[in-house]
Amino acid sequence: MKILTNRTCDVANMRIQMQALRSEQLVWYSLLFLLLIGTQCAASQPEFLWPDGTLVERQQALQQAFRDAITLARVVAATFDPCEDVSYRYRPFFQDFSFVSQILESYHMVQVFLWYFQPIDGLFVNNVFRTIANMPLPAKLDDSTIIDILSSPGVHEMSAQFNRLVLSVGDHPDLPSTKQLCERSENGNPLAFTFLSHALGDWAWISFCEDAWQYPSLDQIYNPVDANKGKPGWGCDGLGDHDSEFMTTLGGLLLHELMHWTWLLYNFPNFDDLIGQGAIGLPQIGDFPGPEPADGYGSLHAKQLKSVENADNYRCYAESKYWQYRCGRPFKESMDAADDLARTGTRFEPAPPEADPT
Ligand SMILES: [Zn+2]
Numbered sequence: 019m020k021i022l023t024n025r026t027c028d029v030a031n032m033r034i035q036m037q038a039l040r041s042e043q044l045v046w047y048s049l050l051f052l053l054l055i056g057t058q059c060a061a062s063q064p065e066f067l068w069p070d071g072t073l074v075e076r077q078q079a080l081q082q083a084f085r086d087a088i089t090l091a092r093v094v095a096a097t098f099d100p101c102e103d104v105s106y107r108y109r110p111f112f113q114d115f116s117f118v119s120q121i122l123e124s125y126h127m128v129q130v131f132l133w134y135f136q137p138i139d140g141l142f143v144n145n146v147f148r149t150i151a152n153m154p155l156p157a158k159l160d161d162s163t164i165i166d167i168l169s170s171p172g173v174h175e176m177s178a179q180f181n182r183l184v185l186s187v188g189d190h191p192d193l194p195s196t197k198q199l200c201e202r203s204e205n206g207n208p209l210a211f212t213f214l215s216h217a218l219g220d221w222a223w224i225s226f227c228e229d230a231w232q233y234p235s236l237d238q239i240y241n242p243v244d245a246n247k248g249k250p251g252w253g254c255d256g257l258g259d260h261d262s263e264f265m266t267t268l269g270g271l272l273l274h275e276l277m278h279w280t281w282l283l284y285n286f287p288n289f290d291d292l293i294g295q296g297a298i299g300l301p302q303i304g305d306f307p308g309p310e311p312a313d314g315y316g317s318l319h320a321k322q323l324k325s326v327e328n329a330d331n332y333r334c335y336a337e338s339k340y341w342q343y344r345c346g347r348p349f350k351e352s353m354d355a356a357d358d359l360a361r362t363g364t365r366f367e368p369a370p371p372e373a374d375p376t
Contacts (some may be wrong), residue, residue, distance in 0.1 A: 064183035086269020091150035134335040200227035208369030220281030254345035261317040262357035278331035278371035297373040316358030
């Protein structure tokens with residue numbers, strides 16, 4: 019089955035290519051989601067921790083969040099398209115720039131990448147998602163390779179580094195008291211936070227705090243329970259017509275936190291060159307501290323920053339792209355900070371990554 023054309027970014031051929039793509043798109047997306055769902059085996063799983071008495075629903079939500087974070091990364095890695103920046107590169111040739119945008123939008127090819135990153139960062143960002151998805155970095159995804167790569171044992175088993183990841187309901191029980199941030203109220207309660215330690219080697223502890231459980235899973239949004247059907251925030255129709263907090267999932271929050279985990283990412287080219295030093299004394303993707311914009315959280319601020327150094331840019335990009343593909347229709351970009359209050363009505367305080375003082 020022909021599932022993905024090996025396209026070039028030639029505007030002269032774009033109409034023909036887009037027509038071909040549209041007919042292939044549904045088949046390919048269906049196949050992609052079949053491959054992505056249910057293929058994550060037990061090897062290289064993180065450790066899950068929760069206090070005695072934790073609701074089963076919450077335990078399952080944490081495990082699903084990990085699967086969703088990997089799925090988001092895989093969708094981005096598998097669908098990354100060099101044509102996403104075509105409008106930018108051909109901009110000088112068009113007096114009426116909307117011409118290209120209209121073609122792209124009419125064929126569901128919204129340039130989500132350029133909302134959240136600079137064109138020059140395409141390779142770097144793709145490498146980040148391929149690393150989390152455990153896709154070989156040199157691999158080229160096209161007709162002849164996508165099945166082999168998405169179904170290869172290496173992809174299914176996920177990065178061996180995930181054996182060094184601990185996800186907990188509430189503060190990780192072994193955190194130093196000064197690093198137990200879930201109950202700390204003076205700066206607002208974080209949704210989740212990451213603790214990295216030199217003393218622990220390259221482990222990461224990611225704690226999910228009380229407010230994080232407001233966010234559903236990918237499938238809970240896509241297939242809402244009867245009580246939520248037809249309501250804003252549920253189902254593809256309920257996501258509205260632009261990027262917003264309605265797209266945010268618990269797995270998306272985890273994907274954000276994984277970006278802080280230097281030891282997961284720092285082995286690929288240019289990480290040291292593009293990413294500044296973080297609290298761990300090594301290059302680390304962080305959280306923009308402000309003041310312009312006020313912080314690095316949410317679709318609007320991420321769009322304003324277009325930065326590979328801000329963790330939420332990766333989350334917003336991945337979730338926007340996922341929902342565009344899952345729902346089979348384009349979404350517009352966020353234009354209002356209120357978009358990031360759409361589900362919870364709350365703008366949460368930043369929770370930058372933590373590290374031990376050594
Ligand atoms: Zn963060």
